[in-house]
Amino acid sequence: ELKVEQNPLFLSMQEGKNYTIYCNYSTTSDRLYWYRQDPGKSLESLFVLLSNGAVKQEGRLMASLDTKARLSTLHITAAVHDLSATYFCAVDNSRSQGNLIFGKGTKLSVKP
Amino acid sequence: DTGVSQNPRHKITKRGQNVTFRCDPISEHNRLYWYRQTLGQGPEFLTYFQNEAQLEKSRLLSDRFSAERPKGSFSTLEIQRTEQGDSAMYLCASSRDRNYGYTFGSGTRLTVV
Numbered sequence: 001e002l003k004v005e006q007n008p009l010f011l012s013m014q015e016g017k018n019y020t021i022y023c024n025y026s027t028t029s030d031r032l033y034w035y036r037q038d039p040g041k042s043l044e045s046l047f048v049l050l051s052n053g054a055v056k057q058e059g060r061l062m063a064s065l066d067t068k069a070r071l072s073t074l075h076i077t078a079a080v081h082d083l084s085a086t087y088f089c090a091v092d093n094s095r096s097q098g099n100l101i102f103g104k105g106t107k108l109s110v111k112p
Numbered sequence: 113d114t115g116v117s118q119n120p121r122h123k124i125t126k127r128g129q130n131v132t133f134r135c136d137p138i139s140e141h142n143r144l145y146w147y148r149q150t151l152g153q154g155p156e157f158l159t160y161f162q163n164e165a166q167l168e169k170s171r172l173l174s175d176r177f178s179a180e181r182p183k184g185s186f187s188t189l190e191i192q193r194t195e196q197g198d199s200a201m202y203l204c205a206s207s208r209d210r211n212y213g214y215t216f217g218s219g220t221r222l223t224v225v
Contacts, residue, residue, distance in 0.1 A: 004154075031210060031211070033213055033214070035216075041218065042203060042216045042217060042218045042219050043155070043203070043216040044216075045213050045214070045215065045216075048211070048212065048213040050211055088154050088155075090154070090155075092210060093157075099145060099157035099160055099168065099170075100145075100147075100155075100157065100214065101157070102154030102155050102156070103154055104152075104153060104154050105152075105153075105154050
């Protein structure tokens, strides 16, 4: 059974600092997705990572994928308050028709 | 492209009642998914359609749950004889291709009292 673990689950940061969220998964998969969710809202797609070594950047966020280590990272550079949200990684369950297995999410709070 | 639309946004129902939710995917997306999300958790897969065919169902989808996508366009999710444990956010997502990712709707928040 495919399992996805994120850490940390809670992260309190000061504005201007850097930090990394980790996403480990238990079986082979070559597609990984990062989503952002604001309280009471739906999920906003951030990154789609499709191959080993993939790196994507958007603003202060950068995501990478190492399929051999079964690890993805979401790096936050010089955090600002607007980045406060819950971040989910999701792994494509290749054994099925492509449903996603989500981690529990990392709740990020950026404080002045 | 108006995104994935879900109705209603909120539903409060008494235990034992039936409820139905609707999802309108992005028009050119032939894949449609239903997920359920409870407080503090990531979404959990319920079922998947490709066009009008329901190709996969999770073990979470008990026999009180049924989903349809009659013409390969919109989809409905019905829960019969609701229980308090059914209280959750029900999310619909659509996709053209797994390589392009999945677009989620705003969800329907169900509260069973």
